[in-house]
Amino acid sequence: xxxxxxSPRHLIKEKRETATLKCYxxxxxxxxxxxxxxxxQDPQFLISFYEKMQSDKGSIPDRFSAQQFSDYHSELxxxxxxxxxxxxYFCASSLGRxxxxxxxxxxxxxxxxx
Amino acid sequence: LAKTTQPxxxxxxxxxxxxxxxxxxxxxxxxxxxxxxxxxxxxxxxxIQGYKTKVTNEVASLFIPADRKSSTLSLPRVSLxxxxxxxxxxxxxxxxxxxxxxxxxxx
Numbered sequence: 001x002x003x004x005x006x007s008p009r010h011l012i013k014e015k016r017e018t019a020t021l022k023c024y025x026x027x028x029x030x031x032x033x034x035x036x037x038x039x040x041q042d043p044q045f046l047i048s049f050y051e052k053m054q055s056d057k058g059s060i061p062d063r064f065s066a067q068q069f070s071d072y073h074s075e076l077x078x079x080x081x082x083x084x085x086x087x088x089y090f091c092a093s094s095l096g097r098x099x100x101x102x103x104x105x106x107x108x109x110x111x112x113x114x
Numbered sequence: 115l116a117k118t119t120q121p122x123x124x125x126x127x128x129x130x131x132x133x134x135x136x137x138x139x140x141x142x143x144x145x146x147x148x149x150x151x152x153x154x155x156x157x158x159x160x161x162i163q164g165y166k167t168k169v170t171n172e173v174a175s176l177f178i179p180a181d182r183k184s185s186t187l188s189l190p191r192v193s194l195x196x197x198x199x200x201x202x203x204x205x206x207x208x209x210x211x212x213x214x215x216x217x218x219x220x221x
Contacts, residue, residue, distance in 0.1 A: 099144045100165065102148065
């Protein structure tokens with residue numbers, strides 16, 4: 001079965017640069033979530049989209065923005081990168097956003113900021 | 115969002131059944147309970163989800179008592195490859211991941 005696709009899988013940037021992470025949800029899934037997982041930490045919710053509209057916002061820094069496009073893929077844009085942004089970034093998708101709508105996670109993008 | 119509490123770590127041996135209990139005292143009426151497994155540097159992998167009573171799939175069972183204030187993930191006959199962190203999550207949308215349970219399966 002098709003899974004969530006994330007690209008790139010690895011990304012190395014310098015401080016103060018920008019980065020764009022992409023997420024392609026499972027076909028027919030209309031909801032996308034972004035999570036950040038720092039080294040040795042648990043995943044932290046950043047932001048979610050349902051039917052191309054922002055659905056909920058978590059601990060996403062103001063330097064980050066995201067959107068969901070008409071084909072339901074999503075992009076997380078990160079500017080003025082800091083060393084502390086080095087982390088694994090996971091995208092998850094679900095069909096619907098109700099309590100029983102299971103989130104399926106992608107393999108993640110490992111961002112390293114030097 | 116309902117907060118969850120799980121044991122930080124557990125050890126088991128190959129072939130044993132492992133039960134991990136999660137407490138979620140302030141679970142809301144429309145909240146589901148979902149368990150994920152995560153290996154290092156990989157995305158959380160869905161294991162099982164339930165609302166009440168018992169749910170079973172090909173990899174695990176989930177037991178939820180009538181008051182829904184806790185749940186127990188049961189992994190039958192674990193193997194070394196089941197060594198991972200297991201997260202209990204409550205809610206529908208934007209999961210709040212707690213520390214999870216680090217399960218170590220020993221030979």
